[in-house]
Each structure stands twice: as C-alpha cells, then as structure tokens.
Amino acid sequence: MLRKIHSNRDPRDTLYSEIRREFSGYFALGTNAGKRLAGAYPKFIFGCMVILMALSLVLSFTVFRHPDAPKISAIKKVDPVEDGFSQIMQATSNIRETMHLKKLVDSLTGKRQLSREDSTLLDSALDRLSKIHQTLK
Template identity: 45%
Template structure:
C-alpha cells in the first residue's frame, strides 16, 4: 500500500526557482516598463501618492464610528462562579482521561510493524479525537 517513490530531480530546484526561470522574461519586461513610467511621470506619481494618502486619511476620519455603548455586566453570585470553576475542572479531567486512553491506543497501534485497514481507521479516528479534544479544551 505504501511504496517509497524515488525522484531524480535536482534537490536545489525549488518551486520558486522554477517559477523564476519560467516568468523571468515577463518580470524583467514589467520592471523596465515600470522604471520608464516612474522616470517619465515622477511628478504625476508623487501627486497621485499624496492624493491617495489624503483620501485614505479623510476616509478613515469620516467613516470612524463611535464605539457602541457596552452593556452592563450582570453580577454573578459566588456560588455560580465556583460551580463554573468546578465544571471547568471536571471537563479538563474528562478530557485528560480520554487523551491518555487515546494516546495509549495510538502508541499500541503505531508500534505494530504492519497495519490492517481496521488499525488504520482506528488510528485515524483516535488522532481526530485527540485533535478535537485539543481544540475544545478550555484554556
């Protein structure tokens, strides 16, 4: 099922270097045109830059909305705070217990030399469960 694939490509060739080789002609042409325009119309470009900065600043000032008034926070009783804290502790304990059980299962499956289809599915489910626990664990 899993077979090692051999490649004869040069390890120094990267995606960036191949793209650079392919599009170098167009990039150089665009660079030359850009330099020509910047040299010939430098005053126009400077004026456009200043105008765009002024429009941006004006837009930021005019469209800045006042912050919405915050609602008053209701005071919770101390027992609710304590109960909420215990709930967090119990949830963390349950998540930790499940994490330990899943880690043991993953370790025992990954120690095998060959995996069957059921082993692979069990391993995938266990890893997904571990990831879900990690995402939902209260911080």
C-alpha cells in the first residue's frame, strides 16, 4: 500500500522562520529606515495618517456605498392545473431520458475496451445524468 514518509525536520522550523532567517538583513534595513523616517518627520507622518483616515471615511460613505436595489415583485398569475401538468410532463421526460442514458451507460461499460467516441459518449451521458439529478433536488 502506501508507505509513510518520515521527516527529520525540526518542528520549530516554519516557512516564516526560514524566510525571516534568509532575508533578515533586508528586514533589518527596512526596520531601520522606517525608524529613521518616523524620527525625522513625525508631524508629517501623523498628518498623512489623519488625512488618509479622513479620506477613507469620506470614500466609505460616498463612492464605495452600494445602495440596495429596489425589490420588484411581479405578480404572476399561475394556473395550478397548468403548472402541475407541466411539472408532470417535465418529470416524465426526465425519467425517460434517465432510462435511455442508463441503457447507454450499461452498454458502454459492458465493452472491454472503449474507443474515443465511446468514452466521449459515456462522459457526456454521465454529465447529463448528473444534471438531471441536480434538477430533481
């Protein structure tokens, strides 16, 4: 059967820790540059933060607001006799098609080796059967 693969990996080693270890120099450079920038221009960074928060507030209530579409309820006149008869006819045609497809699938699976056309026909028949099954639910 299937054999288990044993790994001697340290469980503390994760993807994040490996990336952090590999690129630690770049992370340190970025951290130092951010600290120097924030230390040199604190009022500018605070002003940018306030402006971005105000812009976010304005955009969230204007541009990104999606008003609910008005619900249109159309009143349909439904004749229960006609509707029931059409459902019966639909169910009958689904049953007939299912029986036809079942015979087709049985005849194709009885063959020893399938040709290209047979496998395509079998695939389309199984797809159609699954679609019919989904409409019945």
